[in-house]
Amino acid sequence: MAPAAADPVPFFSDGFPMSAHSDTTQRSATISVLVDNEAGVLARVIGLFSGRGYNIDSLTVAPVDAAGLRSRINVVTSGTSMVIEQIKAQLDRLVPVHRIADLTMDGPHVARELALVKVIGTGEQRVEAMRIADTFRARVVDTTLGSFVFELTGASEKVDAFIELMRDLGLAEVSRSGIAALARGARVI
Amino acid sequence: MSADLTQSGAEILLRALKDQGVEVIFGYPGGAVLPIYDALFQQNAIRHILVRHEQAAVHAAEGYARSTGKVGVVLVTSGPGATNAVTGLVDALMDSIPVVCLTGQVPTHLIGNDAFQEADTTGITRPATKHNYLVKRSQDLARVVHEAFYVASHGRPGPVVIDLPKDILINPAPYTEPAASHGSYKPRIDPDADQIRQAVAILKAAKRPVIYAGGGVINAGPEAAALLTKFARMAGFPITTTLMGLGAYPASDPQFLGMLGMHGTYEANLAMHGCDAMLAIGARFDDRVTGRLNAFSQGSRKIHIDIDGSSINKNVPVEVPIIADAGRALAALVAAWEADPTPADKAAQTAWWRQIDEWRTKDSLKFTQARAPGSIIKPQYAIQRLFELSRKRGRETFITTEVGQHQMWAAQHFHFDKPNHWLTSGGLGTMGYGLPAAMGVQIAHPDALVVDIAGEASILMNIQEMGTLAQYRLPVKVFILNNEYMGMVRQWQELLHGSRYSESYSAALPDFVKLAESFHATGMRATAVEQLDDVINAMLDCPTAVIADIAVDQAENCFPMIPSGAAHNEMLLGPEHESSGASVSDGGMVLV
Numbered sequence: 203m204a205p206a207a208a209d210p211v212p213f214f215s216d217g218f219p220m221s222a223h224s225d226t227t228q229r230s231a232t233i234s235v236l237v238d239n240e241a242g243v244l245a246r247v248i249g250l251f252s253g254r255g256y257n258i259d260s261l262t263v264a265p266v267d268a269a270g271l272r273s274r275i276n277v278v279t280s281g282t283s284m285v286i287e288q289i290k291a292q293l294d295r296l297v298p299v300h301r302i303a304d305l306t307m308d309g310p311h312v313a314r315e316l317a318l319v320k321v322i323g324t325g326e327q328r329v330e331a332m333r334i335a336d337t338f339r340a341r342v343v344d345t346t347l348g349s350f351v352f353e354l355t356g357a358s359e360k361v362d363a364f365i366e367l368m369r370d371l372g373l374a375e376v377s378r379s380g381i382a383a384l385a386r387g388a389r390v391i
Numbered sequence: 392m393s394a395d396l397t398q399s400g401a402e403i404l405l406r407a408l409k410d411q412g413v414e415v416i417f418g419y420p421g422g423a424v425l426p427i428y429d430a431l432f433q434q435n436a437i438r439h440i441l442v443r444h445e446q447a448a449v450h451a452a453e454g455y456a457r458s459t460g461k462v463g464v465v466l467v468t469s470g471p472g473a474t475n476a477v478t479g480l481v482d483a484l485m486d487s488i489p490v491v492c493l494t495g496q497v498p499t500h501l502i503g504n505d506a507f508q509e510a511d512t513t514g515i516t517r518p519a520t521k522h523n524y525l526v527k528r529s530q531d532l533a534r535v536v537h538e539a540f541y542v543a544s545h546g547r548p549g550p551v552v553i554d555l556p557k558d559i560l561i562n563p564a565p566y567t568e569p570a571a572s573h574g575s576y577k578p579r580i581d582p583d584a585d586q587i588r589q590a591v592a593i594l595k596a597a598k599r600p601v602i603y604a605g606g607g608v609i610n611a612g613p614e615a616a617a618l619l620t621k622f623a624r625m626a627g628f629p630i631t632t633t634l635m636g637l638g639a640y641p642a643s644d645p646q647f648l649g650m651l652g653m654h655g656t657y658e659a660n661l662a663m664h665g666c667d668a669m670l671a672i673g674a675r676f677d678d679r680v681t682g683r684l685n686a687f688s689q690g691s692r693k694i695h696i697d698i699d700g701s702s703i704n705k706n707v708p709v710e711v712p713i714i715a716d717a718g719r720a721l722a723a724l725v726a727a728w729e730a731d732p733t734p735a736d737k738a739a740q741t742a743w744w745r746q747i748d749e750w751r752t753k754d755s756l757k758f759t760q761a762r763a764p765g766s767i768i769k770p771q772y773a774i775q776r777l778f779e780l781s782r783k784r785g786r787e788t789f790i791t792t793e794v795g796q797h798q799m800w801a802a803q804h805f806h807f808d809k810p811n812h813w814l815t816s817g818g819l820g821t822m823g824y825g826l827p828a829a830m831g832v833q834i835a836h837p838d839a840l841v842v843d844i845a846g847e848a849s850i851l852m853n854i855q856e857m858g859t860l861a862q863y864r865l866p867v868k869v870f871i872l873n874n875e876y877m878g879m880v881r882q883w884q885e886l887l888h889g890s891r892y893s894e895s896y897s898a899a900l901p902d903f904v905k906l907a908e909s910f911h912a913t914g915m916r917a918t919a920v921e922q923l924d925d926v927i928n929a930m931l932d933c934p935t936a937v938i939a940d941i942a943v944d945q946a947e948n949c950f951p952m953i954p955s956g957a958a959h960n961e962m963l964l965g966p967e968h969e970s971s972g973a974s975v976s977d978g979g980m981v982l983v
Contacts, residue, residue: 238575241525242513253518284704291701297522297542297576 230259231286232278232305232313232383234391238298239265239273246296247275256281256289260315260358260380272300274391276383278313303391305383313383317361318343319352323372331371338364349374396563400532401430403564404493404555407536409436410569413464415455415834416440417448421468422508423495426560440834440863443855445472447827449479449550450853453488454831457814458789460612462543463831465492470508473515473554478821480519480550485818486635487610489548491539492520498558499527512554521549522576526556529564537569546578547699548610578698582715582723589711590670590694591727597668597692598739599746600628603651603680606635606817607673607697608717609810615718616640616810619672622725627740629747631659633674634802635817642806648747649756652680653953654799657755657962658747660951663688664959665746671695673717676706677818678982686958696720755951756803757967766920770797770872770943773923774804774844777870780927787839788812789832793825793849796878799949801844823852826869830856833865840868840931847873847940848897857910860936868930869938871903874945882948886963887980907938918942955982 237243244263251258260278265271279289286304293302305311319340321331328350335342335352338360344351354364358381365376385391398406404427408416417440420428431439442448445467452463463483467476473494483490494516497506513525522542524535532555539551594600602623608615616639623630623646630640631651640647649656651663660682663669669691674680676695681687684706693709695702696717703712713720760772774797781788790805791814792798798815807813814832816824825843833841843850850871860867874881880895904914913933917926923941930939950965 241527242517242523245514246517249517284708288701288705291703291705295546295699295701297573300575 225282225284228280228282229286230278230280230306231289232276232311232381233290233293234303234305234383235275235277235293236266236300236302236391237273237275237296238300239271240298243273243298244275246298247277247293250292250296251277251279251289254292256285262380262382276381278381301391303385305385308385309389310386311383312386313357313381314355315358315361315381316379317354317365318377319354319365319368319373320349320375321352321368321372322349322374324348327371331368334364334367334371340364396565398563398566399426399430400529400555400560400562400564401426403533403566404536404560405430405434405437406566407533408464411537411540412461413437416464416466417442417451417455417831418466419443419445419448419468419472421472421495423469423497423557424466424472424493424555424560426557427466427493427495427555439466440830441859442827442830443858444853445475446479446823447830447853447856447859449476449483449490449492450821450824450827451831451834452490452492453479453483453486453824454791454814454828455835456488456490456831457828458811458832459835460811462489462491462540465490467492467494468508469495469497469512470510472508473510473512477516477519478819480516480552482816482819482821482824483550484519484521486816487548487606488550489543490550491543492550492552494552494554496525496554496556499556500558502556512552516552519550520552521547523552523554525554526559529559529562532559532564533567534570537567538573541569541573542576545573546576547607579700579714580698580716580719582696582713582720584723586711586713587720587723587727588731590713590724591731592733593668593692593694593711594626594628594670594728595731595733595735598736599665599667599743600626600740601662601666601669602628602630603633603663603669603671603674604630604636604639605633605672605674608636608639609673611673611698611717613810615716615721618718618721618725620644622721622728625725625728626735628670629662629744631655631662633677633680633817634815636674637802637813638807638810639673641808643808650802652677653682654803654949654951655953656803657753657951657964658750660953660959660962661750662747666691669693671697671709672721673697675699675702678706681706682953682961683956683958686960688959753964753968755962755964755968758965759967760920762920764919764921767944768917768920768923768941770874770947771800771804772920773870773872773941773943774800776923777842777844777927778805780924781840781842781931784840784931787836789814789829789836789839789841791815791825791828791832791841791843793843793845793852794820794822795846795849795880796874796882796947796949797844797846797849797872799879800872805844822849826850826853826856826867829867829869830859830865833867834863841866842868842870845869845871846878847871847875847900847903848877851901854906857907857912857936857938861911865936866934867936868933869936870930871938871940872943873900873903873940874943874947875900876945879949885948886952886954903938903940907936910936912936912938914938914940916940916942955980
């Protein structure tokens with residue numbers, strides 16, 4: 203999209219208005235990074251975010267190939283478009299980074315996280331917690347006469363909603379995995 | 392991989408260095424690296440230069456690297472050896488200088504135990520380097536060394552640390568030949584042809600074009616600088632360079648506008664402010680260059696060529712981003728310019744040049760030197776005479792600087808027609824850079840004239856390196872502009888803090904003449920204008936290292952100046968000019 207020479211507002215070559223510079227709208231981005239599974243690689247990624255003042259809303263990392271040579275880091279971050287582009291460019295220049303995908307921008311994707319939720323209660327509260335867990339398709343992975351540990355998988359919003367409902371029913375403790383994400387369809391990173 | 396396990400890790404390390412073409416190492420021994428020093432003792436291929444402080448070893452390696460285009464190599468011990476090197480590493484990172492720094496480490500079984508002289512070197516240097524390694528297995532040693540050189544010198548160059556536990560240096564290790572490529576690090580060096588065509592279309596249509604070139608052109612090699620000159624002349628565009636880019640384009644060429652930025656020339660900054668098309672090459676829109684961002688060159692269509700994608704659209708959004716090596720991009724640009732039949736708008740450009748020539752008449756670097764005997768020397772005049780008298784001799788000349796006013800005056804008044812002859816700490820602004828860097832240059836170019844233009848405060852930050860000059864008979868000339876102040880601090884205090892000169896006076900200075908003599912060098916002094924030429928000539932004639940202590944005007948400020956938070960068209964001009972109406976805003980005070 204080439205602007206006319208007299209056009210007072212130039213455009214990026216990919217069609218984004220140049221005013222992205224002053225665009226302060228924050229967006230969330232789910233970024234997947236394929237890295238060499240070597241010592242210190244996670245510290246490099248985290249150090250980059252903290253050193254340059256970027257947000258980390260969620261972070262997961264684990265080896266993803268049979269030989270254990272590559273790991274996939276999924277990071278959910280937020281910022282202006284310019285900041286998110288900068289985050290991707292900064293990640294790209296880390297030596298052990300193989301590939302980066304901005305799942306939010308590149309097309310539809312699925313993002314899921316796992317949560318373990320401990321609820322302590324008895325009587326009607328306990329029954330209600332169990333009923334809601336059923337609705338959310340949460341599984342009971344541990345139980346005593348006075349407590350449950352539910353395992354719940356889903357989009358972060360679903361996990362948030364479940365935890366919110368448990369708050370009045372004896373919510374005691376939560377452990378969340380952070381999100382794992384993949385592009386929909388046949389696309390790969 | 393050779394199954395031959397007859398060599399120790401230290402011997403394998405030296406073999407790998409040799410295969411990487413290393414001839415010189417700058418270093419300082421200590422317990423953890425004794426096996427390497429023992430191996431160095433038993434060979435002649437690699438020369439070791441013993442510095443007096445590890446920070447200086449890195450700056451010397453930077454000087455070596457920048458003046459030769461090769462990778463500089465540093466060897467320091469664990470703990471304090473490594474932590475002392477950190478300032479040099481960050482300096483090399485900010486200015487994109489290829490350096491490989493070998494650090495000793497406690498043996499692998501002691502790592503994490505708070506052993507003597509243990510530091511978490513890879514942890515400490517992670518944000519201080521382009522990349523770093525801790526070698527934990529002997530079979531990785533040779534591969535890691537080769538990789539480190541690849542990473543340091545490919546893409547945007549930078550420092551790489553290899554942390555070497557002592558047992559890895561002692562135990563036998565196998566040798567691996569260098570690999571042709573790297574598994575994950577594959578920097579893009581060739582420009583996209585479509586983007587080059589877009590760039591040419593914008594530049595051909597330009598009525599008020601300007602080229603803004605930086606240190607990336609110099610890092611891309613002398614061919615890149617030659618192509619830049621070719622392109623600029625072909626297109627007839629005005630060109631300005633950053634502090635790091637000085638020498639990328641001949642300063643004596645009429646199309647050169649001088650340096651831009653905070654202490655850049657009037658014409659360079661106004662051309663940037665008023666242009667309608669900007670071609671940025673190997674420059675990163677640093678805050679010292681752009682001034683206030685929301686007023687930076689608002690009316691221009693911008694093309695940015697950089698080998699580091701993260702430098703593009705970081706501070707200033709551009710219309711045509713081109714990720715490529717500066718040399719390759721310039722070659723493509725030259726070809727595409729010639730292939731595009733569209734004529735450039737010559738009439739408009741003539742008017743643009745007329746405007747630029749009018750700005751030039753402002754003579755923004757003007758100063759007045761009183762000539763009466765006994766007159767105090769103006770710092771600008773001292774540099775101007777150093778330039779003229781050294782040029783007259785026709786020797787290959789390298790200039791390094793420390794950081795502060797003298798650095799800016801050197802950038803303004805010493806002119807470079809070739810790349811790789813100007814070495815200064817641009818990004819990090821490291822006082823104490825110049826003397827060790829000069830040392831590294833002189834090692835690489837034994838017959839050249841190497842001058843460190845210094846201030847009396849900066850020079851004291853690595854003054855111990857006078858000992859290194861003596862040991863290796865390096866005839867480096869230290870040219871001190873002595874105003875008895877941390878001059879740039881003093882200048883900011885005068886302009887921004889009501890002339891309250893808090894802690895910026897250099898009290899209790901040494902006698903630099905005696906100091907030189909105590910280090911087996913020659914000391915000289917000039918305190919009045921009529922002595923200046925004689926001292927400079929004596930310095931240039933002297934076969935030994937020299938400290939020339941030049942007493943200069945203490946009140947002199949460096950102009951022009953774009954105060955922090957101001958725009959390119961809001962320059963402060965010197966006392967030689969009428970007031971430009973610019974002033975320092977409260978918002979600017981918070982900036983550095």
